[in-house]
Amino acid sequence: MxxxxxxxxxxxxxxxxxxxxxxxxxxxxxxxxxxxxxxAYEMSLEQFNVLRILRGQKGKPANLSTLNERMITKMSNTTRLVDKLILKGFVDRSICPSNRRKVEIRITKPGEEILLELDKAMQKAEERILNNLNTKDLEELNKLLDKF
Amino acid sequence: MxxxxxxxxxxxxxxxxxxxxxxxxxxxxxxxxxxxxxxAYEMSLEQFNVLRILRGQKGKPANLSTLNERMITKMSNTTRLVDKLILKGFVDRSICPSNRRKVEIRITKPGEEILLELDKAMQKAEERILNNLNTKDLEELNKLLDKF
DNA sequence: TTACAATTATTGTATATACAAATGTATGTT
DNA sequence: AACATACATTTGTATATACAATAATTGTAA
Known part of the structure; x- marks a missing residue:
């Protein structure tokens, strides 16, 4: 680098x-x-992010627009991203009863379990990435990044 | 943000x-x-980077491996990236006479001209990106990024 | 309430990218 | 010279992504 x-x-x-x-x-x-x-887990960064967002919902389902706002991807991809997670059984999707245009996406048990594995992998990755930076560096960096 | x-x-x-x-x-x-x-110039970031690298060569041709080292893209893409720049007439490619496995890629006059346009567009983009950061911020940020 | 606009999501298609295999050339070994 | 190996690039193919068009539902205003 x-x-x-x-x-x-x-x-x-x-x-x-x-x-x-x-x-x-x-x-x-x-x-x-x-x-x-x-x-190693056959998981893309985008899929991982979707899972994390869903976990953050604490049981409350998310619809596609919500996922989309929190992610970088375009709407058209989010549909197919979720498709893939459904295939793996990590999320499920159902039509929102109160507004049938919307879909409700929830993380499943297996999804939560794999997420715990992924958390560990992420932590190791972070250590690799940040091993030259101390807490003060990180704080300063965050402060600077806030200006963007 | x-x-x-x-x-x-x-x-x-x-x-x-x-x-x-x-x-x-x-x-x-x-x-x-x-x-x-x-x-606006129908130019991708990758294509732009290739042109900049070629300009940096100051007439000396670059081969694919060289371009590749300086870029993030994978080799297989670099070939096709250069293809597109050739189509537009911004670079040309010829087989290296001393080692016919290699290719020599050069920026053309039109390529240099468009690059001047692009430089201006880039500068405006940079101003938009960095308008909240002063010189000191940039220096600090660089220092921190060096630690990665 | 009917027509039209807005919202939400999906699909089609063209382009981009990643990875592996293939091509063509050069080098080294016996 | 014949062969294996290494090198530099290209091609094939599967997957990912972007953008536009479409479908389905809901909101709203005459």
Whole structure:
């Protein structure tokens, strides 16, 4: 993860551009490590996020729009994402009785169980990602990221 | 870009996880803004990066492996990425005479010209992205990102 | 209440990407 | 020279994603 090497190709990249490139590189690294950890469970990062959101609902079902707001994905993908989780038995979907346009998506027992496994894998991944940063670093980083 | 809203769904997300989520969100926002700016030129972020790398070569051709090292994409995509840039006339490709396994990829005049346009669009995008951060913020952020 | 607009989700399709296998070229060994 | 091996790139294919079009339901205003 050496920005300098990548950056040296263009003569002198100004600080703002450098920061953005730097951020993208770090984000990519993070993404790669996490995706790789999840792959052992045949779970994509997006699927994992859906499961986490559903767990956060504490039994209350979520509809697609809700999932969508909390995620980066586009609506059209969310449908198919949920399809895949249903196939694996980690969530179920039913039509909302009060508004039949909506669907209600819930996490299942097996879904909650796999999520516990995934939590552990995530924690290991995080340790790998953040092993050079201490609490103060993280706090500062959060503060800076808040400005975006 | 309110992390809090996304984060409140799970009870209390510990600082390391929060930081990583936060970073991903910011990276996504950046990606979206930049991609959107480039779309006006029917140029993907990846294509743009290839052009920038080629410009950085200062006339010296790059082969696929070189492009690949400097980018995030996988080799198999780089081939097709370059295909598209050739179609648009922004780069050309020829077989390396000294080692015919290799290819030599060069940016063309039209490629350099469009790149100047793109530079301007990028600068505007950067201003949008970073308008809440001052130089000191950027320096600190870079310092922290270096730790990854 | 009927017609029209808005909401919610799904599907079709084109494009992008990942991964593995294949191609063509070069190098080393016997 | 013949063969195996390594290298650089390309291609095939399965999966993922984006965007637009469609379907189904509900809200609303004349």
């Amino acid at each position: 050496n920005v300098e090497e990548i950056i040296k190709t263009e003569k002198k990249i100004p600080l703002p551009s450098r920061t953005i490139i730097h951020l993208s590189l770090v984000a990519n690294k993070i993404n790669e490590i996490i995706t790789c950890s999840l792959k | 309110n992390v809090e809203e996304i984060i409140k769904t799970e009870k209390k997300i510990p600082l390391p996880s929060r930081t990583i989520i936060h970073l991903s969100l910011v990276a996504n926002k950046i990606n979206e803004i930049i991609t959107c700016s480039l779309k």
